[in-house]
Amino acid sequence: MKSYRNILLVVFLTLPLLYQAFPLEESVKEVTCGYKACHKTIPGMINVHMIPHSHDDVGWLKTVDQYYYGSKQSVQRAGVQYIIDTVLRELQENPDRRFIYVETAFLWKWWLDHDEVKQQQLIDLINSGQLEIVGGAWSMNDEAATHYQSIIDQFTWGLRKLNDTFGACGRPHVGWQIDPFGHSREMASLFSQFGYDGLFFARADYQDLNNRFATKTTQMIWQGSVNLGTASRLFTVAFNGSYSPPSGFCFDINCNDEPIIDDINSPDYNVDSRVAEFTAYIENLASHLQTEHVLVTMGDDFNYQDAAQWFVNLDKLKKYVNAKQEEGGRLNLLYSTPGCYLKALNEANITWTVKEDDFFPYASDEHSYWTGYFVSRTTSKYFERQANNFLQICKQLFVLANVEEAYENHLNNLREAMGVMQHHDAITGTAKQNVFEDYSRLIYEGIQHCGNITERALSKLSSSDLPFVSCLLRNVSQCEPSENSKTFMVTVYNPLSHEVSYYVRLPVLGTAYSVRDASGNELKVQMATIPDPVRNLPERNSNATTEIVFLANNIQPLGFHSYYITELNSTDDTRRNELESSDTSIGNDVLQAMFNESTGLLQSVMFNNEEITLHQNFRYYEGWAGNNSQPSLRASGAYIFRPYGTSVQVSPVVETKFYKGELVEEVHQEFTDWISQVIRVYKDTNHIEFEWLVGPIPVDDDIGKEIITHITTDLVNNETFYTDSNGREMLKRVINFRPTWDLEVNEPISGNYYPITSKIVIEDASKDLRLAILNDRAQGGSSLRNGEIEIMVHRRLLNDDAKGVGEALDDEAFGKGRIARGKHYLVVGPTTGSGNLSLAAQERLLAQEKLLSPWVFVTPLNISFDEWTSYTTEFSGVFQNVPENIHILTLEPWKNNTVLLRLEHILENNEDPILSNATVVNLEELFTTFVIKSVHESTLAANQWLGEYGRLNWIDTSGVGMDSWEVPNDIPNITLKPMQIRTFIVEVTR
Structure with missing residues (x-):
């Protein structure tokens, strides 16, 4: 070494030897893109920046392919290929025209689908600045349920395609997040680090927007990070709640508005009335802005499939409004882009207010808080998180093992599936059921493709030709190679940058097993009973009743350890769990969980001999069953969380079974026939694991239900709690309060729900105590009362909320309501922590270990232990541990x-x-x-x-x-x- x-x-x-990594400036035709391509504005006039655009969802009511090709027109009249084709034709007709495009997933699909002539036309229009790429990620991602690692990845992939294909003129200058349902501060920070000049969005709380229009602050500077200084600031423009054209001025084939008819001999001539109507709208809008520049979005969902219909009318609108200047008219219409609009605002040389918090939660009216999607389709949110875990491992092993270039298309498959999954109707759970089945197909196929890479990489690194199988159904205690093999190898890969120890759990059919490392050392083994509710899952195809548990210790960073596992011929009672029915506690030397002997519920936690009152139970909200005819009748649905009354306790008493062994102690709880839970404490950990199983949520009573895990303590957190922003920086939340306006409280529960991507925290300063709950997927929750935390884990509803998807959130699998299984991790103690780390630092490290968990590969073996040791069974991709932080x-x-x-x-x-x-x-x-x-x-x-x-x-x-x-x-x-x-x-x- x-x-x-x-x-x-x-x-x-550090010399610029790698400039070939980014393409050179184009030599074809003159390049006049970017700010150089902006039309001139007229000082003293109201300059109206018309932004022709199409919002093209990467799946929603139809699948990605159905949207691109334009099939299933009875579901929605939408075909992206026709949008791009006809826009190019219309831009070539008139160099004055402008258009913007956003979703690289669709643009790249179009690019691969067309010949060099069409491709060159696109390049020329981008080089001339007529077509401006904005956003530029693979999809327009959600900002609540997405993790920052996945956001960065999908921007990186989308922008790489643009860079490789179009060079500097294809690089976006602005973020265009017009449709996500609320906006995170971390997203603003990421855009600033991408080098963007600004961000545009449509959706913000109706009270917030009313206040901003009244105070002329819809345009602002957003402080993206409290840690990174003013460099992380981002100029931000909020629309009036919509990215649609002004009422009456939609000229798309999907619209019914009247065209502009300028034949003075026609009885339908309407230029004067249309100009007057448009002028009144603009002057009203301008009165709420700081500058003489007004932005008007001229487009909507899947608009411009016949682009001529739009551009012919926009040309006329521009012509006749500007003609009024000779009569003293104040409006100057021009084709523009978001980048050009930013340039005009910047050149106004005025000052702007600063926004320091975020735009959550989002309410579109007094009873429509879009906080339900934080949890909708919770199993899809978990699958996405697992796919991200595997994608990082796939990429790491590709590099470390120097996998052949021919495998890169396998990697791209999962890269692109994950990019699609970040879309604001994918990870959010707000698309139709059949579309989600297609999203799952894309992710599953992507994982299979990356499995070819990990198998090739591990074969090279281990100097073997063995298969390395991922058991994707371990979440339901199912793994074919561990169950059906008398002898098998387990390889644990650690994608983190520091050494970790990991408890491996695999379902098996035997009763006793030997686990050895390559040196012949026997590891402690515990046989853990699989809970009855898990064994009885309808989708589970396994006869295993127990799991083998062992500690894979000190796995090197970006490395792996392999273990040789053999089923023993005779039962060894020392390797089995004993049922300890008389016990009412579980724990280890520093952390214990105590249970009420009468109810079976958790009642307190002991940390370093200090007892903290802590109750945990499951409750549910009844979903409001309105008809959506007015705000007061809004239903709870895929987007909207609107509970009918307060939460209801599922059960005051639970059935419990206590199990104890050398490695882990756990209690199995059954609340009802559709909610169960395992609470466990491993021997050398400082957190409690809650593994919940919820579903099928019963709806035989015709009542939709939204299930929460509910924790009550004696901490006094003064109606204040903290949630993460996309898994990164923490934000302070205060009940019934917003930092930038006086909140009128109409929905006291859903209006205080916030996205929880990685954790929620409460603190009691007087007791010097801190409690954090970390999760394994994006969820939503709150601390509605002192000492309480609630996190919603699953939803099943019987009414659509009339926000577009057109279906109730009645997610089914195997002919019944979908069942979800997941984990929460409870960390509690003094804020100063224990040992050398604060509790916040311990939480950060734990969150990393759960986000990028060690991955278990299983290999059936038919070779002896001695033969097995000839392979490489330990590997590290780095020389030494990277610093903990x-x-x-x-x-x-x-x-x-x-x-x-x-x-x-x-x-x-x-x-x-x-x-x-x-x-x-x-x-x-x-x-x-x-x-x-x-x-x-x-x-x-x-x-x-x-x-x-x-x-x-x-x-x-x-x-x-x-x-x-x-x-x-x-x-x-x-x-x-x-x-x-x-x-x-x-x-x-x-």
Whole structure:
């Protein structure tokens, strides 16, 4: 290894050797894109920036392919291929016209579907600035249920396709998040780190928008991060709640509005009335803005399938409104883009207010809080999280094992499926049932494709030709190779940047097993009873009644350990659980959970001999069954959470069985025939695991139900709690309060629900106590009363909420309501923590371990232990542990013999006295399987070099401007500050 490091000292260069990673400027025709392509505005006039656009959902009422090809027109009249075709034709007709496009998934599908002539037409229009790419990710992602790692990945992939195909003119300058149902602060931070100049969106709380229109603050500076300074600020434009055209001015084939008829001899001539109507609308809108620039969205869902119908009328509207200038008219209509609108606002040289919180929850009226989708289709949310886990492993192993380039299409398959899944009607659970079946197909096929890569990589790294099988049904205690093999190998891969220990649980048919590592050491084994409700799941195809449990200890970072497992011929009672029916507690040396002997419910937790009152039970809300004819009759549905009354306890008494062994202690609880739970404490952990099983939710009483896990403590948190923003920075939440306006409370439950992507926290300063619940998928929840936390885990509803999907959220599988199984992790104790880490730091590390959990591969064997030891059974992809507060966020194959590498600091300022400090990492000492020749730092999305672009500067009302992103000169010993992510294109040799 020392020789590698000496080589690195010589060849470690930061010269721009990797410019081939980004395409050169185009030489075809003159390039006049970007701000150079903007039409001139007229000072002193109301400049009306018309933005022709189409909002193309990557699946919603139809599947991705059905939307692209235009099939199933009876469901929705929509065909994306026709949109792009006809827009290109109409832009070529008139160079004055403009159009924007957003979803790279559809644009790339069109690109592959057309010949070089059509492709060149698209390139020319992008180079001329007539067609501006905005957003640029694979899909327009949701901002509540998405994790920042998946957001970054899908932007990286979409922007790479644009960069490779169109060069600099294809790089977006602005975010275009017009349809997501609420907006996260972390998303603003990510856009700023992508190098974008601004963000546009339509949906914000109706009270918030009313206040902003009254105070002329719909355009603002958004502070994206409290940790990263003013460089993370993003200029933000909020529309009037809609991305549709003004009422009466939709000229699409899907609309019924009158065209502009300018034949003065026609009895239907309407120019004067249409101009007057449009002028009145614009003047009213302009009165609520700070500048003389007004943005008007001219488009809607799947508009421009016959683009001529739009552009002919927009040409006329522009012509006749501008003609009024000769008569003293104040309006100047121009074709524009979001980028050009930003440029005009920036050149106004005025100051702007600063937004520091987020835009959750979103309400469209007094009874329509869009907080139900935080939980809708909870099993899909879990599947997406598992797919992200596997995608990171797939990418890492591709690089570490130097998998052949021919396999890259397998990787792209899961990359693109995950990009689709971030869409704001996919991860949200707000598409039709058949569309979700297609989303699941895409994810499943993507995982299978990546399985080819992991199997090839592990075969190379282990010097074997063995199969490495992923058991995707371990969540229901089903795994064919562990159940049907007398001898098998378990390989545990650790995708994290530090050493971890992991409890492996696999269903088996035998009663006793031996587990050995390559040195012949026998590991402790516990046979754990599979709960009866799990064994009886209708989708489960397994006869296993027990799981083998063992600790895979000290798995190296980006590495694996393999274990040789053999079923024993005779039953060894020391390896079996004993039923301890008289016990009322479970735990380990530092953490115990105590249960009420009469009710079977959790009643307290003991941490380091300090007892904390803590009750846990399941409750449900009845879903409001309105007909949606008016706000007061709004139904609870896929989007909307609207409970009818307060929550109802599922059961005051539960059946319990206690199991204890050398590795884990657990209690099995049955609340009803459709809710059960396992609460467990492993021997050397500082958290309690709750594994819940909910469903089928009964609706025989014609009442939809929304199920919550409910925790009650004696902590006094003063109606204040904290939730994460996309798994990253924490935000303070206060019941019945919004930081930027006086809230009128109409829905006190759903109006206080917030997205929980990774955790929710309450604190009691007087007791110096902190309690956090971490989850395994995106959910929603709150702390409605002192000392309480509730998290919604599953929903089944019988009414549509009239927000577009047209179906009740009556999710079914196997002819019954869908069953969901998932986990929560409870961490409690003094805020200062124990040992060397604060509790917040412990939570950060635990969240990392649950997000990117070690992955278990199972291999049936027919060889002896001695033969097995000839293979490589231990591997580490890095030389040593990365510091605890640093994580290798991305390691993936890039192009031209390069690797994409991201490192992140996972703590915020002041979360820990030590780990919240800036930390240095030596890149030359990271990886074991390749040598780094050169490194060049890029923006977060890896589509342009850091420092080689200039963002627009915006000044706030106190006179503070925006810092540029620092371009450190510190390679190879890079410094990472709290919450900082740094991205590198790395040239390597093997």
